[in-house]
Amino acid sequence: xxxxxxxxxxxxxxxxxxxxxxxxxxxxxxxxxxxxxxxxxxxxxxxxxxxxxxxxxxxxxxxxxxxxxxxxxxxxxxxxxxxxxxxxxxxxxxxxxxxxxxxxxxxxxxxxxxxxxxxxxxxxxxxxxxxxxxxxxxxxxxxxxxxxxxxxxxxxxxxxxxxxxxxxxxxxxxxxxxxxxxxxxxxxxxxxxxxxxxxxxxxxxxxxxxxxxxxxxxxxxxxxxxxxxxxxxxxxxxxxxxxxxxxxxxxxxxx
Numbered sequence: 001x002x003x004x005x006x007x008x009x010x011x012x013x014x015x016x017x018x019x020x021x022x023x024x025x026x027x028x029x030x031x032x033x034x035x036x037x038x039x040x041x042x043x044x045x046x047x048x049x050x051x052x053x054x055x056x057x058x059x060x061x062x063x064x065x066x067x068x069x070x071x072x073x074x075x076x077x078x079x080x081x082x083x084x085x086x087x088x089x090x091x092x093x094x095x096x097x098x099x100x101x102x103x104x105x106x107x108x109x110x111x112x113x114x115x116x117x118x119x120x121x122x123x124x125x126x127x128x129x130x131x132x133x134x135x136x137x138x139x140x141x142x143x144x145x146x147x148x149x150x151x152x153x154x155x156x157x158x159x160x161x162x163x164x165x166x167x168x169x170x171x172x173x174x175x176x177x178x179x180x181x182x183x184x185x186x187x188x189x190x191x192x193x194x195x196x197x198x199x200x201x202x203x204x205x206x207x208x209x210x211x212x213x214x215x216x217x218x219x220x221x222x223x224x225x226x227x228x229x230x231x232x233x234x235x236x237x238x239x240x241x242x243x244x245x246x247x248x249x250x251x252x253x254x255x
Contacts, residue, residue, distance in 0.1 A: 011103040036096035060119035071169030076107040081171035111179035126216040133212035134205040163191040165233040172227035178219030183227040186239035203250035
């Protein structure tokens with residue numbers, strides 16, 4: 001409850017789907033006495049407690065750290081991945097963002113490559129397979145070098161760190177009209193291609209990761225920009241252009 005003791009009443013239209021083969025449907029729930037200081041996931045916790053008391057099946061949703069770090073809280077709120085606040089994950093979205101009496105529509109990510117497991121939970125293992133295809137450095141690098149041993153231009157270091165901020169939540173895919181994973185893949189390619197340690201496998205990495213992305217059924221990028229707009233970590237679409245340049249070069253130089 002907030003410091004002034006005021007509470008909110010909200011109506012929730014939640015997507016309920018038993019499994020991937022189920023057609024699914026929206027179910028309406030009333031949520032009275034909601035504290036404005038609750039996070040969105042705490043709201044779902046409270047609704048689930050009430051459903052369990054009634055002997056009903058609770059709403060299935062993903063969560064882990066609840067600190068905006070892991071990206072697990074993958075839900076669409078009123079048509080926006082993670083909700084209406086920029087640079088904010090659903091677990092850090094507080095109910096004071098919404099108006100008393102408002103109706104909230106809550107859905108899972110919508111993408112062919114992210115099949116629904118149950119309710120608001122989708123299978124995002126396609127991202128894991130893209131990383132497994134080449135999103136790592138496999139050459140021996142020895143122990144951690146001294147921080148000043150390998151000179152790296154500050155601009156490159158900053159860009160690499162910006163790309164590495166991607167938490168792989170999939171909001172970019174959910175927002176894109178083509179369900180493209182190019183912002184995610186571009187970020188994972190860029191964070192290594194900008195650093196000396198990533199140069200030895202740079203060409204084979206981008207070829208393998210793009211091939212894995214295409215094999216998973218993600219769409220292509222047509223520069224709509226929704227991915228950047230909804231990314232909770234502010235990843236810029238510049239990483240897509242960087243990946244495209246690397247991919248073109250790697251394709252032309254492929255032995």
